[in-house]
Amino acid sequence: MRLPIHWKSKFKASVIHLAISVVLAMLAAGLVFFVWYPSPYRELLWGQDIYLWLIVVDTVLGPLLTFVVFNQRKRLLERFVDFSLIAGLQIGALILGVWALAQARPVYVVFEYDKFQVVPVYLVPEYALKQAQSQLQNLPWGRPGMLSLRRLPADEEDIAVWVKNLDFGGPPLAVQPKLWQDYGLAAEQVAKASTPFNGLSEKYAEHEQELQDILSRSTMVPDQLIGVPIYSGNGSGVLILSKETMAVVDLLVLKREIKGW
Numbered sequence: 001m002r003l004p005i006h007w008k009s010k011f012k013a014s015v016i017h018l019a020i021s022v023v024l025a026m027l028a029a030g031l032v033f034f035v036w037y038p039s040p041y042r043e044l045l046w047g048q049d050i051y052l053w054l055i056v057v058d059t060v061l062g063p064l065l066t067f068v069v070f071n072q073r074k075r076l077l078e079r080f081v082d083f084s085l086i087a088g089l090q091i092g093a094l095i096l097g098v099w100a101l102a103q104a105r106p107v108y109v110v111f112e113y114d115k116f117q118v119v120p121v122y123l124v125p126e127y128a129l130k131q132a133q134s135q136l137q138n139l140p141w142g143r144p145g146m147l148s149l150r151r152l153p154a155d156e157e158d159i160a161v162w163v164k165n166l167d168f169g170g171p172p173l174a175v176q177p178k179l180w181q182d183y184g185l186a187a188e189q190v191a192k193a194s195t196p197f198n199g200l201s202e203k204y205a206e207h208e209q210e211l212q213d214i215l216s217r218s219t220m221v222p223d224q225l226i227g228v229p230i231y232s233g234n235g236s237g238v239l240i241l242s243k244e245t246m247a248v249v250d251l252l253v254l255k256r257e258i259k260g261w
Helices: 006-036 047-069 076-104 126-131 153-166 183-193 197-203 207-219
Strands: 106-111 117-118 145-149 181-182 225-232 235-242 249-254
Touching: 006 047, 006 076, 047 076, 106 183, 145 183, 153 183, 181 207, 181 225, 183 225, 197 225, 207 249, 225 249
Parallel strands: 106 145, 117 225
Antiparallel strands: 106 117, 145 181, 225 235, 235 249
């Protein structure tokens, strides 16, 4: 059974629109999954949920609307208006989604004295950035960097206030730019806060397979790896580090809250 000509034209227009939408979705995916929400932190963050909504809007609803409104018998101006409205809706939704992703993107993974904390843009007070070291006063637009927190006698009063605020749902210490310092300066503290890789297998037996997968991907032996707790607004896990360099190797996402560290 052959489709009527006007149905064929509708289908062709929708397929072209779908192809354009897929290209846009792939470009957005590159930005989301490889720049703003890279591995291994991706599973601790909720940006990918927003991206799924972008996929629905830009690869399904747009072409569907094109299929509904397209009519080859319409004048060129009418078709132009139709496509302009649909494109406007899609682009508006895309801009809104990308803006939300940009506000939620992690800018730093900060070692907070005994654990790591993922720091998203929206938690960092803009006014407080002026108190950071000069090279840290502009938040990065690329992959999240690594920082640690200093602890000088002059900071203790502020730290005490911020810690007290935590009991009332306040933000973590890691979002205070005044305390930010180079990650390498905390190498000794990171080592003290860590658990040997083999100890993780004992502590989180339900994650034994994931730990073995991490070991296989790393091409390192257990004695070369350590784990340190990591938290974000969307979950918790164990950041797997090189014992020698303290560089990030992988991430174990936990099914339960970290306890007993």
